[in-house]
Amino acid sequence: MTRSDYDNAVFYRHHPNGDISILFSHVDDLTLISNETSRIRMLKDKIGAQVEYTDGGEINWLLGVEIKRDRTKHTIMMRQFSYLETILTRYGFKDARPTNTPMDPHLRLSIEQCPTTNDEIAEMSK
Known part of the structure; x- marks a missing residue:
């Protein structure tokens, strides 16, 4: 499996037939995801050969x-x-209790309505 470039706790594998398997780890929990159930079983078998684990279903x-x-x-x-x-x-x-939005939800705003002067910007920041 390949470690994600974006999250060190995520590993993935693209299989030749287009399937993907993903493993997420967090402390002592693992989450396995795949679009093919047999791939999940295979991952569980490989993990089980290395460590004892509890399958949470x-x-x-x-x-x-x-x-x-x-x-x-x-x-x-x-x-x-x-x-x-x-x-x-x-x-x-x-x-x-929930409340209605204080502004008409159908009101359309445009760039032309943006403040352009320092006074207008100061007024909007109040």
């Missing part, structure tokens, strides 16, 4: 992100509802 959570897969619709949903609840509670907004 299909992924439901990854680094605080809930993951739900609907195979019939071919969709994957990712959300951070638990994190949002924690932040709202921490900062006293747990019981806050």
Whole structure:
């Protein structure tokens, strides 16, 4: 597998038939992804030959992100509802109610409306 140039904890392999396998590592957790189940099994076998591990099955959570897969619709949903609840509670907004946007959502803005003078820029920064 090749280490990602962008994240040292991500490894990938492009297979000759176009399949791809990706391995994410975080502390002592590994996440294996591939568009071919047999490739995941092969990776698990190779890892198992080196170290003992526990297979958590299909992924439901990854680094605080809930993951739900609907195979019939071919969709994957990712959300951070638990994190949002924690932040709202921490900062006293747990019981806050949503409000409408204070601006007309259909209003079209253009570059011509941007401030051009120092006074206009100062006014906008208030």
